[in-house]
Amino acid sequence: xxxxxxxxxxxxxxxxxxxxxxxxxxxxxxxxxxxxxxxxxxxxxxxxxxxxxxxxxxxxxxxxxxxxxxxxxxxxxxxxxxxxxxxxxxxxxxxxxxxxxxxxxxxxxxxxxxxxxxxxxxxxxxxxxxxxxxxxxxxxxxxxxxxxxxxxxxxxxxxxxxxxxxxxxxxxxxxxxxxxxxxxxxxxxxxxxxxxxxxxxxxxxxxxxxxxxxxxxxxxxxxxxxxxxxxxxxxxxxxxxxxxxxxxxxxxxxxxxxxxxxxxxxxxxxxxxxxxxxxxxxxxxxxxxxxxxxxxxxxxxxxxxxxxxxxxxxxxxxxxxxxxxxxxxxxxxxxxxxxxxxxxxxxxxxxxx
Numbered sequence: 001x002x003x004x005x006x007x008x009x010x011x012x013x014x015x016x017x018x019x020x021x022x023x024x025x026x027x028x029x030x031x032x033x034x035x036x037x038x039x040x041x042x043x044x045x046x047x048x049x050x051x052x053x054x055x056x057x058x059x060x061x062x063x064x065x066x067x068x069x070x071x072x073x074x075x076x077x078x079x080x081x082x083x084x085x086x087x088x089x090x091x092x093x094x095x096x097x098x099x100x101x102x103x104x105x106x107x108x109x110x111x112x113x114x115x116x117x118x119x120x121x122x123x124x125x126x127x128x129x130x131x132x133x134x135x136x137x138x139x140x141x142x143x144x145x146x147x148x149x150x151x152x153x154x155x156x157x158x159x160x161x162x163x164x165x166x167x168x169x170x171x172x173x174x175x176x177x178x179x180x181x182x183x184x185x186x187x188x189x190x191x192x193x194x195x196x197x198x199x200x201x202x203x204x205x206x207x208x209x210x211x212x213x214x215x216x217x218x219x220x221x222x223x224x225x226x227x228x229x230x231x232x233x234x235x236x237x238x239x240x241x242x243x244x245x246x247x248x249x250x251x252x253x254x255x256x257x258x259x260x261x262x263x264x265x266x267x268x269x270x271x272x273x274x275x276x277x278x279x280x281x282x283x284x285x286x287x288x289x290x291x292x293x294x295x296x297x298x299x300x301x302x303x304x305x306x307x308x309x310x311x312x313x314x315x316x317x318x319x320x321x322x323x324x325x326x327x328x329x330x331x332x333x334x335x336x337x338x339x340x341x342x343x344x345x346x347x348x349x350x351x352x353x
Contacts, residue, residue, distance in 0.1 A: 001035060001234040006042040008255035009232040010049065016259070019054040026060045028242060033067040043079050060084065062128070064098065065110035073117045082124040083117065085110070085150075089129055089141030096135065111148075118149035126152040126204070133176045138187035142202045152204045157184075159297060160311065172311075181318055188322045196333055199340070209323050211341045213289050225295060226252065226267050240267055243296030250299075270306055271295065281308060286320050 010025070017023055025046060027039050039061065046057035060082040076083055087110060088094040095105025117123060127150040129141050138155050145153045157180055160172050172180075187203070194202045201207045226240030233245055236255040244250040250267060253260040281287040297312060299305035330337050 001038055001232075003038060003041050005232070005234065005236040005255055006038055007045055008236065010042065010046055012238075012255050012258070013230070014049065014053050014055055017055060020056065022056045022058060024058050024060060026062070028062050031064055031067065032061055033063050033072060036067070036072060040075065043081070047079070058082070062086065064106070065113055066106060068110075068113040068117060070116055073113075073120065073123075077117075077120050077122040080122055080124075082126070084126045084128050085114065087114075087127050087129060087145065088131060088135075089144050089155075093131070093135045093141065097130075097132070114148070124152075125150055126154060129153070129155040130158040131155065132158040132170055133172070133179070136180055136183045138183055139190040139202075142187070142190075146202060153202065154204045155187075156205060157315075159294070161300075177315070180315070184319060185322055188326050192326055192329055192333075195330065195337060199337065206323070206326075207341065209319075210327060211343050213320075213323060213327065214338065214341055215343050226264060226271075241296060243294060244299070247296075247299065284308075284313070284317075286317050289320060290316055 013023055013025075023046075025042065027042070032039055043059055046059075049055070050057045059079065061076065062084040063086070065085045065087060075081075086098070088097045091105070091107040091111075094107045094110075098106050100106055117125060127145040127148070129145065131138065131141060135141075136157070138157075142153050142155045145155070158170075160170065188206070191202055191206050194200060224241075225244065229241050230252070231239045231242045231245055232255060233239070237245075238252045238254055238259060239245045239247070239250055240252060250263075251260075252263050252267070281290075284290070294312075295305040298307055298309050301309040301312075327338075
């Protein structure tokens with residue numbers, strides 16, 4: 001991404017927000033630290049622009065951790081950037097999932113880099129783990145990452161890719177799916193034990209899902225694609241979110257020509273059809289608490305995002321049943337703990353790029 005594209009993206013987001021809105025700029029890749037000079041330019045431009053336009057810019061970056069040297073760490077800390085690190089747990093698990101091109105594992109370098117960041121003042125640090133067979137132990141990975149010193153931990157199963165042969169991904173067997181369910185239930189029980197014993201949680205995503213079930217009003221979609229989220233590519237094209245990037249049908253304009261309002265409105269009309277019209281969500285009991293069925297994932301699997309990816313839906317429903325069981329157990333054992341799940345105001349607008 002060039003400085004011109006970054007500047008125009010920031011300007012566009014300012015134009016489509018209101019005074020005193022909080023705007024989250026999320027640097028995502030690839031690996032955004034490969035273009036760290038542009039990241040710094042975007043941060044400093046936003047910091048100068050914010051007071052003039054009465055906008056509150058905040059920043060987040062998702063990195064694989066390989067380029068987190070002392071200079072980079074100091075800069076992110078000084079500017080209050082929230083850092084998400086893609087890290088999949090202990091060395092053996094992480095190295096299997098995230099090797100270098102040479103085949104060598106990346107754990108040793110990343111863990112060394114993180115030593116300067118994990119206990120540094122001014123940095124909000126989150127670990128984001130994505131597990132796939134044969135490594136499915138959510139509990140072990142979560143506890144390991146908390147013990148490393150991460151403030152927030154989000155551990156999930158990786159999504160099954162639409163074209164595993166082309167992308168080098170995986171296709172889940174029935175046996176693997178059943179094992180994933182066993183591990184998720186085991187994880188929920190560990191979460192409950194930790195919460196009752198210390199009042200603390202071992203996973204950010206489970207906590208957020210409980211908040212959604214308990215306190216959020218029914219909604220057709222928690223998905224912010226095209227609504228509170230816009231994705232800007234390196235060349236300045238605009239899409240509803242990162243996962244729609246590169247799909248011509250869902251291009252919403254560019255930072256040079258502006259947002260295409262007709263395409264924008266059409267996209268949200270189709271989202272409504274998916275959830276409330278003739279789409280596959282209408283008869284699903286979990287549609288108002290789902291929040292995870294990714295429209296872009298539907299599109300990549302089915303060619304039409306209004307047609308839910310049935311395999312994913314089955315697992316979402318299973319996890320929601322487990323979460324409702326978890327809520328009932330908390331309410332029975334210590335109902336006062338439910339107050340801890342009251343929602344925190346979210347960012348008003350977000351741009352990925």
